[in-house]
Amino acid sequence: MLTENSMQKPRKRILTGDRPTGPMHIGHYVGSLENRVRLQDEYDCFFIVADYQFLTDHLSETEKIEHNIRQTILDWLSVGMDPAKSTFFIQSMVPEIAELTMYFSMLVSLARLHRNPTVKEEFKESGLRAMSYGFLGYPVSQAADILIVRSHLVPVGDDNVAHVEQTREIARTFNRIFRDVFPVPEPLIGEVPRLPGTDGKKMGNSMDNAIYLSDAPEEVCRKVGAAITDPARIRAIDKGHPDICNIYQYHLAYNREEAPDIAELCQQGKIGCVACKQNLAAKLNAFLDPIRERRAFFKARPSIVREAVREGNERTCQKGRETIDLVRQAMHFNYKELAGVK
Numbered sequence: 114m115l116t117e118n119s120m121q122k123p124r125k126r127i128l129t130g131d132r133p134t135g136p137m138h139i140g141h142y143v144g145s146l147e148n149r150v151r152l153q154d155e156y157d158c159f160f161i162v163a164d165y166q167f168l169t170d171h172l173s174e175t176e177k178i179e180h181n182i183r184q185t186i187l188d189w190l191s192v193g194m195d196p197a198k199s200t201f202f203i204q205s206m207v208p209e210i211a212e213l214t215m216y217f218s219m220l221v222s223l224a225r226l227h228r229n230p231t232v233k234e235e236f237k238e239s240g241l242r243a244m245s246y247g248f249l250g251y252p253v254s255q256a257a258d259i260l261i262v263r264s265h266l267v268p269v270g271d272d273n274v275a276h277v278e279q280t281r282e283i284a285r286t287f288n289r290i291f292r293d294v295f296p297v298p299e300p301l302i303g304e305v306p307r308l309p310g311t312d313g314k315k316m317g318n319s320m321d322n323a324i325y326l327s328d329a330p331e332e333v334c335r336k337v338g339a340a341i342t343d344p345a346r347i348r349a350i351d352k353g354h355p356d357i358c359n360i361y362q363y364h365l366a367y368n369r370e371e372a373p374d375i376a377e378l379c380q381q382g383k384i385g386c387v388a389c390k391q392n393l394a395a396k397l398n399a400f401l402d403p404i405r406e407r408r409a410f411f412k413a414r415p416s417i418v419r420e421a422v423r424e425g426n427e428r429t430c431q432k433g434r435e436t437i438d439l440v441r442q443a444m445h446f447n448y449k450e451l452a453g454v455k
């Protein structure tokens with residue numbers, strides 16, 4: 114008999130995640146983590162730690178990777194991403210992703226990969242002298258991440274839709290050549306606020322300009338105190354331009370209520386940068402305090418982290434095996450009888 118529960122429509126599936134390149138910062142929080150905490154109540158969320166992708170431009174730093182993965186998971190837990198509601202997994206621990214990447218690599222031309230604007234941009238930023246086959250092909254591996262769990266949606270910023278387009282093309286090509294196995298995932302477009310680093314450049318781990326979710330209160334005060342503001346302001350009575358001030362961008366994200374008043378006072382030369390920064394540091398620390406507390410809780414209980422990853426990997430592998438079975442059947446790559454496999 115159908116019960117009310119069994120009649121409920123399955124929730125749509127989402128995949129998103131992070132490369133474990135270092136601790137996560139306040140820019141990551143407003144750019145994606147905050148949104149994930151909301152999404153996990155509404156969707157069946159798979160959160161990936163993309164460790165293969167770490168290799169594309171950090172090949173000489175693999176000794177850091179395990180530590181970074183642990184920090185990434187702690188960052189997730191500390192902001193409220195919840196393994197009881199969603200699935201956490203590590204890319205390289207789901208071998209089906211590598212297998213799917215191999216099949217997908219036959220569906221994409223080299224010219225198409227070379228045209229990918231994100232790959233070009235990231236290569237330029239990486240400072241690498243030559244692009245490896247793995248770097249060029251990482252959008253294919255990313256398509257496999259998304260489609261191994263047959264995701265319906267991929268959260269992206271409005272400037273990053275092109276990234277999902279490659280995955281959509283691969284899903285469509287596979288379905289056309291073989292048979293309908295994959296949903297063609299839709300971008301779930303959100304407004305993604307981008308916070309500058311304390312020096313005004315892109316906030317990043319390698320730039321020494323980020324305020325981390327795991328920073329101690331004194332560290333936050335130090336970084337905020339050293340941040341670049343409106344360069345034309347010498348004295349507190351000089352009229353300022355909050356629109357070009359990094360500190361004001363942080364007020365907009367983390368001190369929304371007071372931000373309009375601060376802009377006005379700054380423009381009229383009625384608030385000094387030191388007081389403005391002290392106010393921001395206090396607000397940031399008040400916001401980070403519960404995150405720090407949760408982080409300390411989970412850090413002291415490594416078994417919770419282990420269990421979240423073990424269960425998540427297992428669930429993703431199971432989903433991956435289902436997908437690979439469908440793929441191999443569709444491709445006539447099914448030698449179970451020939452090989453005596455039950």
Ligand code: SF4
Nearest residue numbers: 353358360379386389
């Ligand atoms: S008063 Fe605040 S908003 Fe204005 S320039 Fe100084 S730090 Fe920036």
